[in-house]
Amino acid sequence: MAHNQAFHRRTTLVNGPSTSPPTASPPNGGAFAPGSFSAMMAAQAQSPSAYAHAAIEASSPTAPGAIPIPGSRPRKHSAGGLTQHMPKLLTPFNTSSIRILLLEAVSQLAVDQLQKQGYQVDYHKDAWSEEQLVEKIADYHVIGIRSKTKLTEKVFKAADKLLAVGCFCIGTNQVDLVAAARRGVCVFNSPFANSRSVAELVIGETIALSRQLVDRASELRAGDWQKVSKGCYEIRGKTLGIVGYGHIGSQLSVLAESMGMTVLYYDVLPLMPLGTARQTETLEELLGASDFVTLHVPELPETKNMMSTPQFKAMKKGSYLLNNARGTVVDLPALCEAMESGHLAGAAVDVYPKEPKGNGKGEFSDSLNSWASRLRACKNIILTPHIGGSTEEAQRMIGQEVATALIRYINFGGSVGAVNFPEVDLRAITEAEGTGVIRICHVHANQPGALRALNSLLGNYNVDKQNTDSKKDVAYLMVDISGVGEKETSDIYEQVSRLPTNILTRLLA
Structure with missing residues (x-):
């Protein structure tokens, strides 16, 4: 298929062994050629024990910035009556390794919400030019913008680590959505908050x-x-x-x-x-x-x-x-x-x-x-100078909505609400089931045989949950596998990342 040439293959191992991502020459004359996607978790990639020590409790769901998990039930505590508490979650990775760039004076509420997750947040009041973005975007896993910053195909080609874009506004015309999708970058906005x-x-x-x-x-x-x-x-x-x-x-x-x-x-x-x-x-x-x-x-x-x-x-x-x-x-x-x-x-x-x-x-x-x-x-x-949604209330709601979508995608892989990407979600892995459970977040080309090849790799493992969808040339699969150890995790990651249709693969554990 002609569009295959547009995809750039990227892989990242999150909370997995320190094995370097494999490189393999794909068939068909180099379609989906491997890229130089630097490891998202540099600190973990340098530490052989990162996987063993990665199970870190997330913030209490009652704390500001906590992400509510659908389907959770209230639990009784010995010290009191029935209170609404979500199940404790395992943080999928060392969140302090995630770097986020926020431009154009994004709401402070969003800044606070992202920082409370442990992310490194760089905040700027002004828009950046294409030249500035090309020079610096490779350092970041997420970028948040409003309407003035333009994210072009040239910018996405320079964004080796980029996982997601947050548009803290209604429109997404300032983003090349096709280029983002082909790089495996999920784009979120806030269509209703203002x-x-x-x-x-x-x-x-x-x-x-x-x-x-x-x-x-x-x-x-x-x-x-x-x-x-x-x-x-x-x-x-x-x-x-x-x-x-x-x-x-x-x-x-x-x-x-x-x-x-x-x-x-x-x-x-x-x-x-x-x-x-x-x-x-x-x-x-x-x-x-x-x-x-x-x-x-x-x-x-x-x-x-x-x-x-x-x-x-x-x-x-x-x-x-x-x-x-x-x-x-x-x-x-x-x-x-x-x-x-x-x-x-x-x-x-x-x-x-x-x-x-x-x-x-x-x-x-x-x-x-x-x-x-x-x-x-x-x-x-x-x-008036484009102030239709420029109220304190609207900006707070936009900040909260987009920040929440970004956190869900980074931490748990859920892409519901994405404008350029298949909308896929699975409930978060709880503390009780966290041992020996991995989640594969696999962005791949939407072409015949892609899922068959992946499922043949996973046939010898216990697949607990699986959800997939496609949008034009891009498909996204989330699958939870239980009962696997460190060696098996490494093997799964290595095999999935070698698939010729792979665009971006994350392994959450």
């Missing part, structure tokens, strides 16, 4: 536009007193059209109805409404019936410039457009034309096709987007 923050911003913008608050405030700050009521309205009784009825759109629907608005929504899927909202069959139907149109769609080829000249003409004269979704979904020069002609009475824009890499005066200029000064000159327009 839904309320965005929904509340839209309500605020709707009121501000209908009352022309931005223009009046700007005039008065310049000393110009303009007390007018013409063109200013209540939002009660008006119709809000929501394009994209997901987590944000549905929350917004409830808030808008509580303000006395009628709600219409359009989505590519038939969705049950909340309250008295009604779904329209076409986007054009929604545009022609709404006083306010707000966008909440992902960035996809089919959503690029979905709002352009024909759509603006389909909107009611004197209506308003709000975009807190993605910068590419609105044709902004066409929006300027609709505003300048007076067809639209106002607009709110929070996202742009190209956004500055940092804060500062003069950053949002025509050199970045050729229409920037034209857009800024429009009347009754609210321009």
